[in-house]
Amino acid sequence: MSFRAALLAPFDRVHHLDPYVFEAMRREHPRSSRRWSLVPDPVVPPPAVSKPEARRALALPNGGRVIACVGVMDVRKGVDRLLRAFAQARLGEDDRLLLAGPHDRAVRSVRDELFGRGGGRRVVSLDEFVEEAVLEHSVQAADLVCAPYPRHMGSASVVLRAAAAERPVLGSEFGWIGRTISDFDLGWTSDVERPAELARALELALTQAPDWRLGPSGRRFVEFHSEVSYQKRWTSLVRERLGMPPEEELTWDWVRRG
Known part of the structure; x- marks a missing residue:
């Protein structure tokens, strides 16, 4: 509109x-x-699971660092660019890229071209529809969550998931993703349309990830996007029409300024 x-x-x-x-x-x-x-975009905080526990649930090795990308894996979301950047990045042999969600043909082709059929030992492909628990474990198993969506204007649930799980995000500098990551200190941004720049950003983000913590503005962002906040927003006009007293709601001004 x-x-x-x-x-x-x-x-x-x-x-x-x-x-x-x-x-x-x-x-x-x-x-x-x-x-x-x-209107909040509700995300349910995942059950408290440690990184080693999440990796065991996914049969991932506990050693090395993990970059996770979750959801539908397609070119529109820049997963092909992420694969090329991961191949270029100067990372450890035990560092892995976890792709959790159904892959399109183009993503499979780039993965197999760069890492061997099925992704070899460095790319863990869960190339199928995955249940909610697997998506949660994939984020919790990660040192870094990636949202490399090129030229994407709207919101991205993976950023909300990562913030709720207190994992840093490396995302596109463009649109909602770029502004949200920067405004609420949720991680780092990069020009994802340039694989070499994205590769350098992966190196830097993985180096800085151990020291990253979800700060006060990020916690307000997560609380605003909770189920309770969502329910209160949708029922506020109903309560007004019925002459009921309003419930105290979290506002965007509160998220912005605390």
């Missing part, structure tokens, strides 16, 4: 998923700001 369409829409609330669009609407049309609502 365009800004103009949102202004003219005959609705009491216009819900947004993108906080940066939401901020722009409030900034450019302050008199209508009460109509704009930012």
Whole structure:
């Protein structure tokens, strides 16, 4: 929906998923700001599992460092670029790239070309639909989570998953991913369209990952995107219509400023 369409829409609330669009609407049309609502993108914090436990659950070696990419593995998400960057990066022989989720043909082709059929010993391919527990373990097993989506404007659940699991992210510097990682200190960004630059970013991020911690702004970001926050947002107008007192909600201003 365009800004103009949102202004003219005959609705009491216009819900947004993108906080940066939401901020722009409030900034450019302050008199209508009460109509704009930012809806959390809910993520459930995974059960408390240590990195060694998560690796055992996935039959991964405990030694070496792991870069994880989870979800559908396709060119649109830049997984081919990630494979090429991982091949170029100066990393240890025991460092691995974990791809958890169904691969498209192009990703399989690049993987096999660079690392041998099936990914050899350095690329762990879970090339199938994976259950929620496997996605959670894949993030928890990682030293670094990667979101190399080129030219991607919208949100990415992998960034939310990583933050909820307190794992740093290396992502595209573009769009929601780049701004969110930078704004809430969730990790590092790179020009993912340049494999050599992405390779250097992988080296640097893996070196810095042991010292990274989820900070106060990141914790507010995770709390805003909780299930409870999501439920309160969707029921707020219902409570208002029924004459019920409002529940205390987490606001985006609170996320931004604390």
